[in-house]
Amino acid sequence: MGEEDISNDSKSSCGCEDGTVEAPAAAAPKENGRAADPRLQAISDAIRVVPHFPKPGIMFNDITALLLRPAVFKDAVDMFVERYRGMRIAAVAGIEARGFIFGPAIALAIGAKFIPLRKPKKLPGEVISETYILEYGTDCLEMHVGATEPGERVVVVDDLVATGGTLCAAIKLLERAGADVVECACLIGLPKYKNFYKLNGKPVYILVESRK
Numbered sequence: 001m002g003e004e005d006i007s008n009d010s011k012s013s014c015g016c017e018d019g020t021v022e023a024p025a026a027a028a029p030k031e032n033g034r035a036a037d038p039r040l041q042a043i044s045d046a047i048r049v050v051p052h053f054p055k056p057g058i059m060f061n062d063i064t065a066l067l068l069r070p071a072v073f074k075d076a077v078d079m080f081v082e083r084y085r086g087m088r089i090a091a092v093a094g095i096e097a098r099g100f101i102f103g104p105a106i107a108l109a110i111g112a113k114f115i116p117l118r119k120p121k122k123l124p125g126e127v128i129s130e131t132y133i134l135e136y137g138t139d140c141l142e143m144h145v146g147a148t149e150p151g152e153r154v155v156v157v158d159d160l161v162a163t164g165g166t167l168c169a170a171i172k173l174l175e176r177a178g179a180d181v182v183e184c185a186c187l188i189g190l191p192k193y194k195n196f197y198k199l200n201g202k203p204v205y206i207l208v209e210s211r212k
């Protein structure tokens with residue numbers, strides 16, 4: 001991906017740069033002369049796009065359709081595992097709820113611990129919290145104090161990045177605890193936000209662009 005100037009996106013609280021990294025040839029059969037990974041097309045095709053959910057104007061990317069196809073589900077997990085294996089990743093932090101579907105499988109495969117970043121009032125211990133603004137509302141993420149140690153290399157996993165507000169909150173939580181956030185990883189990126197991600201300077205690795 002090229003380095004492009006970004007506009008200030010008021011949907012996110014982070015003043016950050018565009019650090020988007022797509023899997024090779026995610027959106028096209030060939031990119032930069034390289035053959036596309038054949039798994040990407042099947043991953044893209046397996047994601048159902050539902051118009052006007054959960055409110056008018058939102059094109060909802062439904063990964064539950066992909067989960068019904070174990071070979072495609074496995075390919076998606078494998079692509080992340082192939083990227084992060086050997087990178088001395090101590091923890092995979094998954095964002096509730098859909099980051100909990102992919103994160104633990106990736107963590108187990110690379111020998112990392114899994115840290116759940118939960119919605120408010122779900123964790124029983126002492127927590128730190130970050131509020132953020134979504135494409136369709138506001139929310140908050142919480143993490144247990146002690147879930148990560150200072151200096152640990154962490155990858156943040158979710159199904160989709162839209163405004164980047166959720167990932168930004170996750171990065172902030174982890175950095176407040178002293179973690180070294182190496183990268184964020186998502187199956188899907190919404191193209192309309194492509195140059196407006198605000199990710200605290202951290203790259204986001206995306207397998208496929210939303211089809212609509």
Ligand SMILES: O=P(O)(O)OC[C@H]1O[C@H](OP(=O)(O)OP(=O)(O)O)[C@H](O)[C@@H]1O
Nearest residue numbers: 096097098134135161162163164165166
């Ligand atoms: O890039 P952003 O604009 O922050 O949006 C992306 C977030 O939105 C969705 O979760 P949602 O908040 O709908 O919660 P859910 O997974 O609990 O349904 C998605 O799973 C991401 O976590």
Ligand SMILES: Nc1ncnc2[nH]cnc12
Nearest residue numbers: 058059060061135160162
């Ligand atoms: N368009 C979208 N589809 C699925 N999840 C989302 N979260 C934010 N925007 C979304």
